[in-house]
Amino acid sequence: MSDSNLPRGIGAPATRALTAAGYLRLEQLAGVSADKLLAPHTAWDRRRFAS
Numbered sequence: 001m002s003d004s005n006l007p008r009g010i011g012a013p014a015t016r017a018l019t020a021a022g023y024l025r026l027e028q029l030a031g032v033s034a035d036k037l038l039a040p041h042t043a044w045d046r047r048r049f050a051s
Contacts, residue, residue, distance in 0.1 A: 004024040006015050023029055029037070 004015075004019065005026055006018060006024070007026075010018075018024075018029075023032075
């Protein structure tokens with residue numbers, strides 16, 4: 001992931017989620033709504049706690 005400039009401090013799960021969604025650089029997140037950024041996380045939480 002050498003072309004990524006995401007901060008290390010956000011943690012590995014957040015980095016994996018962002019890169020899976022196609023975000024490798026902080027500049028790509030400019031203008032992205034919080035709802036869109038939180039949507040994958042929320043879907044994961046629902047699957048995890050659905051039982």
